[in-house]
Every structure is written in structure tokens, then in C-alpha cells.
Amino acid sequence: MKRLFADIGLITGKDLKIELRSRVLINQVAPFALMILVLFGIALDADQQSLKNFASGLFWISVLLCALMAISRSMTIERDDEALVGLNLSGVDPIAIFLGKTCAIAIQLLVLEIFLGVGIILLYRSEVEDLWLLVSTGLFACIAVSALGTIFGFLASGLGVRETLLPILLLPLLLPVLIGATRAFDDALGVAAVNGWNWFAFVAGLTVILTAVGAGANHLMAEN
Amino acid sequence: MTSPITTASKGSKILGMTSIIGFVVLVLLAFFVTDPDIRFHPETGEEFGQFDAVRLLYLHVPMAIVTYLAFVICAIASAGYLVRRTFWWDSMAHAAGEVGTLTCALVLITGSIWGRPVWNTWWEWGDVRLMSTLILFLLFLGYLALRGAFVNPQRAARPAAIVALIAVLDIPLINRSVEWWENRTLHQKSTLSELKIEDLTLFTLMLGILVSVLVMSWLILHRFRVAWLEHIEFEQGVKTAIEERRQVGHGD
Amino acid sequence: MTHLGYLLAGWGLSSLAILLYAVRLLKRGAQLSARVPSEYARWMSSPKQNGG
Numbered sequence: 001m002k003r004l005f006a007d008i009g010l011i012t013g014k015d016l017k018i019e020l021r022s023r024v025l026i027n028q029v030a031p032f033a034l035m036i037l038v039l040f041g042i043a044l045d046a047d048q049q050s051l052k053n054f055a056s057g058l059f060w061i062s063v064l065l066c067a068l069m070a071i072s073r074s075m076t077i078e079r080d081d082e083a084l085v086g087l088n089l090s091g092v093d094p095i096a097i098f099l100g101k102t103c104a105i106a107i108q109l110l111v112l113e114i115f116l117g118v119g120i121i122l123l124y125r126s127e128v129e130d131l132w133l134l135v136s137t138g139l140f141a142c143i144a145v146s147a148l149g150t151i152f153g154f155l156a157s158g159l160g161v162r163e164t165l166l167p168i169l170l171l172p173l174l175l176p177v178l179i180g181a182t183r184a185f186d187d188a189l190g191v192a193a194v195n196g197w198n199w200f201a202f203v204a205g206l207t208v209i210l211t212a213v214g215a216g217a218n219h220l221m222a223e224n
Numbered sequence: 225m226t227s228p229i230t231t232a233s234k235g236s237k238i239l240g241m242t243s244i245i246g247f248v249v250l251v252l253l254a255f256f257v258t259d260p261d262i263r264f265h266p267e268t269g270e271e272f273g274q275f276d277a278v279r280l281l282y283l284h285v286p287m288a289i290v291t292y293l294a295f296v297i298c299a300i301a302s303a304g305y306l307v308r309r310t311f312w313w314d315s316m317a318h319a320a321g322e323v324g325t326l327t328c329a330l331v332l333i334t335g336s337i338w339g340r341p342v343w344n345t346w347w348e349w350g351d352v353r354l355m356s357t358l359i360l361f362l363l364f365l366g367y368l369a370l371r372g373a374f375v376n377p378q379r380a381a382r383p384a385a386i387v388a389l390i391a392v393l394d395i396p397l398i399n400r401s402v403e404w405w406e407n408r409t410l411h412q413k414s415t416l417s418e419l420k421i422e423d424l425t426l427f428t429l430m431l432g433i434l435v436s437v438l439v440m441s442w443l444i445l446h447r448f449r450v451a452w453l454e455h456i457e458f459e460q461g462v463k464t465a466i467e468e469r470r471q472v473g474h475g476d
Numbered sequence: 477m478t479h480l481g482y483l484l485a486g487w488g489l490s491s492l493a494i495l496l497y498a499v500r501l502l503k504r505g506a507q508l509s510a511r512v513p514s515e516y517a518r519w520m521s522s523p524k525q526n527g528g
Contacts, residue, residue, distance in 0.1 A: 148390075151386075151390075152387075155370070155383040155386060155387065156370065156373070156383070159373045159374070160373075161373045165366075165369055165370060165373055168362070168365060168366040168369055169366040169367075169369070169370060169387065171362075172359050172362040172363045172366060172398075173363065173390065173391065173394045175359055175398055175401065175402075176394070176397045176398055176400070176401035179401040179402070179404075179405045180401060183404075183405065202400075202401070202404070206397060209393075209397070213390055213393055217386045217389075217390060220306060220382070220386055221382065221383070221386060229506055229509055229510065230502060230505055230506045230509055231501075231502070231505030231506070231508075231509060231517070231519070232502070232505075233519040235519075236519075247491075251487070255477075255483070260477075260478070275478040275479060276477045276478040276479045276480070276483060277478070277479040277482060277483070279483055280482065280483060280486045280487070283486060283487055283490055284486070287490070326493065326494070326497055329493075330489070330490045330493060330494075333486070333489055333490070334486045334489075334490055337482050337485050337486040337489075338482070338486065340482060341478075341479045341482055439494060442498070443494070443497065443498060443501065446498070446501045446502065446505060447501055449505060449517075449519065450501055450504050450505050450508060452516075453505065453508035453509065453512050453516070453517065454508060456512050456516045457508060457511060457512050460512070
């Protein structure tokens with residue numbers, strides 16, 4: 001058990017170190033996220049009230065789009081020089097590879113969520129009514145996205161068309177997360193009279209299920 | 225030994241002929257024998273109902289059932305592949321997935337065409353089944369895209385089986401989330417439950433289901449055989465390439 | 477008959493789509509059958525020929 005956590009930490013640390021050195025998140029994904037917020041603002045004709053009403057949906061769509069980039073990136077660093085094969089041969093438990101990469105993507109997504117959250121408050125004038133609901137939903141939803149994303153990243157890795165394949169494989173499956181997280185955010189930002197904590201419970205349940213499904217799928221993929 | 229020129233066999237020919245005859249009978253019943261759905265308001269005596277648009281349901285409902293059936297077969301075959309790791313299961317999953325995607329598209333199209341006169345809209349965002357079916361369709365488009373992305377069909381088997389199983393596990397979650405999500409809007413009650421289903425209507429519907437199952441079986445059978453032949457051809461291509469390599473090696 | 481246009485569109489499109497798919501399958505099957513030795517097409521061969 002101790003060994004497992006050490007391995008997870010190792011993989012997560014490795015991915016985050018590569019990220020810190022290459023700065024793809026800061027230099028490319030974050031500006032992309034900002035660009036999405038601006039594009040939505042322009043497309044919706046900068047109508048302040050609509051932007052405020054739709055802020056949670058726009059936030060989560062931006063997160064999903066950025067997640068696709070982060071997952072792609074996470075798989076690219078393994079594909080170069082066949083690093084994934086090396087990793088699998090190194091004796092690290094496959095479950096640790098899966099959880100480690102999921103953690104690394106989740107941490108990057110969390111940073112992006114904070115960035116986007118500040119973005120919708122500043123640009124769309126959203127007002128936070130329930131910070132804890134916002135934080136907990138943001139945390140769990142990004143784990144769910146990362147877990148499923150990592151699995152699909154592995155599944156499609158080695159394919160030349162991975163970047164185009166990933167969205168159509170992943171996004172329909174993430175629909176429940178999108179719905180749950182958006183509704184919870186609607187409540188937290190005070191734009192809809194729904195029970196946000198119920199939606200949070202749904203998202204949390206999804207996170208547990210999807211992570212377990214991901215771990216199971218990872219097990220099936222790793223065995224020969 | 226004569227080389228077969230098609231993927232047809234005696235059994236599949238009988239199946240095909242039965243499907244065609246069944247389909248003709250179904251069309252006759254659906255269009256000319258069954259009554260249109262006309263009801264009268266108990267107080268005002270005003271006519272209402274789906275009128276002749278109901279005849280679309282003899283196609284739409286059976287197709288929806290067949291779609292779910294095909295996806296269930298796909299999921300079972302995927303699980304079978306993961307247990308047995310034989311090409312038979314993989315071909316079956318592929319065949320059922322592809323046929324299911326086709327019928328799923330037709331369910332959406334016929335549903336939309338039916339919804340226009342009856343619900344007065346091509347698309348109803350507030351309907352759980354509509355939304356779930358669309359998502360299901362998108363899921364399996366992704367599944368087929370994943371299969372198509374592999375040059376070597378054998379390497380597609382495992383990822384495809386895993387995706388199919390994840391998709392099937394996700395379907396109840398999608399259903400749940402859409403149901404809760406749409407509850408904030410006024411949900412239009414399904415019109416099918418109001419329909420009085422009896423005698424000839426029921427018989428036609430049952431015949432529709434039977435014919436659709438026959439057609440689906442025929443399609444899956446042939447798609448399976450095509451997948452099987454593709455697999456054999458691929459393996460032979462690899463074998464030939466290795467042989468040629470060896471010959472070149474000996475020649476040196 | 478009311479809604480005749482809708483009826484024809486629904487039934488017509490569906491039948492056409494299935495028909496086209498079936499024809500495509502048969503064509504592809506014929507193409508492949510011509511290239512692959514018949515002992516692999518087990519559904520065609522008699523038990524005696526069933527060596528593969």
C-alpha cells in the first residue's frame with residue numbers, strides 16, 4: 001500500500017515536473033481558456049445578464065475543452081521515445097501509473113479552474129454565493145474528468161488521430177459530469193433555484209464510479 | 225472446391241426472404257389496415273389524437289427496441305472478447321455496434337419526423353428518452369471512430385471492447401442526469417402511453433418488432449461475416465509479407 | 477390520409493438507409509469472398525471442406 005502511494009507520487013511528480021519545465025499549461029492552455037471566455041462574451045453579444053446566467057455552463061465547457069488539451073499533452077509526453085512502454089516495464093504497478101497521471105491532470109485542471117473562476121467573476125460579473133459548494137464541486141468534477149480522460153488517453157495512445165478522436169469518445173461520456181457540475185455551480189453562483197448540494201452529491205458519486213471504472217479499464221488494458 | 229462468391233448462406237437467405245415478406249406485410253398493415261389514432265373529447269366531442277402520424281410508430285418503436293438490443297449484444301460480445309480474447313467475439317461486437325448505430329440514427333430521424341406533427345417540434349429538449357438516445361448515438365459514433373482509427377483491426381479489439389463496456393455502464397448515469405436536468409422544465413408526457421394499444425394495433429406493433437429483429441439479425445450476420453473475412457484477409461496479407469521477406473532473405 | 481408527407485419521409489428514409497447498408501454489405505462481402513480462400517468462409521462450405 002505504501003509502495004503504491006509512493007509510486008503514484010512518483011508518477012504525479014514526474015508529470016508535474018515536466019509541465020513546470022515545459023510550461024505548456026501556462027503558455028498555451030491558460031491563454032486558450034481565456035480566449036474561450038472572450039469568444040463566448042463576443043458570441044453572446046456581451047450581454048451582461050446572459051453571460052451571468054450562462055456563466056456556469058460556459059465555465060464547464062471551457063474546462064472540458066482545456067481538459068482535452070491537458071489530456072492530449074499528458075499522453076504526448078508518454079508517447080515520445082515510447083516512454084509509456086518503458087514505464088510499464090519498469091515494474092511500477094499499472095494502477096499507480098493510472099492514478100498518478102490522473103492526479104497530475106487533475107492538479108493542472110484545478111489550476112485552470114481557479115484561473116477560469118477568476119475569469120468569470122471579472123469578465124462575466126458572476127457573484128459567488130456559496131464558495132464551499134463551488135470549491136467542492138470543482139475539485140470532484142475535475143477528478144472525474146481526469147480519471148476518464150486518462151483512460152481514454154491510454155486507449156487512443158499510439159494512434160495518429162488521437163487529438164481528433166479523444167473529444168468524440170470522451171465528451172458524451174462526461175455529459176453527466178457536465179450537467180451535475182453546471183447545476184451545482186448555478187446554485188453556488190445564485191443564478192438558478194436548484195439544490196446545489198444534491199447536484200454536488202451526484203458529481204461526487206460520479207467521480208467515485210468513474211474513477212473505479214477507469215481503474216478497472218486500466219487493469220484490463222495493462223494485462224497481457 | 226468452388227469459391228463462394230458472397231457472404232450469403234442458406235440460413236441467411238431464408239432469414240432475408242422472411243424479413244422482406246414480413247416487411248411488406250408490415251407496410252400493408254401499418255398503412256392500410258390499422259386505423260388512424262382519432263379520439264374524441266368526452267365533453268366537447270372534439271376530435272383529437274395523432275391521426276395518421278401514428279403509423280410512424282409501427283416503425284419507430286420497433287427500431288428503438290432493436291437499437292437497444294443491438295447495443296446489449298455489443299456489450300455482451302465485448303465482455304466475451306475480454307474473457308475469451310477470440311476474434312469471433314470481437315467481430316460480433318463490431319457488427320452489433322455498427323448495426324445498432326445505424327438503427328439508432330433511424331430511431332432519431334423517425335422520432336423527429338413523428339414529433340413534428342404530434343408534438344409540433346422536430347426536437348424536444350425536455351424529453352429524457354430523446355436526449356439519452358442522442359447521447360447513445362454519439363457514444364457509439366465514437367466507438368466506431370475508434371475502431372476505424374486502427375490500421376491493424378486486431379489491435380482495435382481490446383480498446384473497443386473497453387470503450388463499449390464503459391459506454392454501457394455510463395448509459396444509466398446519463399439517463400439519470402438528463403432526467404434530473406430536464407425536470408426543471410415542463411416535461412411533455414409520452415404520447416405513446418395514451419395510445420390505446422389493442423388488437424390490431426398491438427399485433428402490428430408486435431409484427432414490427434419481429435420484422436425489425438429479423439432485419440437486424442440479417443444485417444449483423446452479414447456484417448459479422450464481412451468482419452471475419454476482413455480479419456482473414458489481413459492475417460493472410462501479413463503471412464504473405466513474412467513469406468516474401470523470408471524468400472528475399474534466402475536469396476541473399 | 478393525414479400527414480402523408482411525414483409518413484413517406486419516415487418510412488422511406490428508413491427503408492432506403494437499411495437497403496443501402498445491406499447492399500453495401502453484400503458487395504463488400506462478395507469482394508472479400510473472391511479474395512479469401514473458401515475454406516475460411518465456413519458458412520459456405522460443406523462439413524467435408526471445413527478444414528480451416
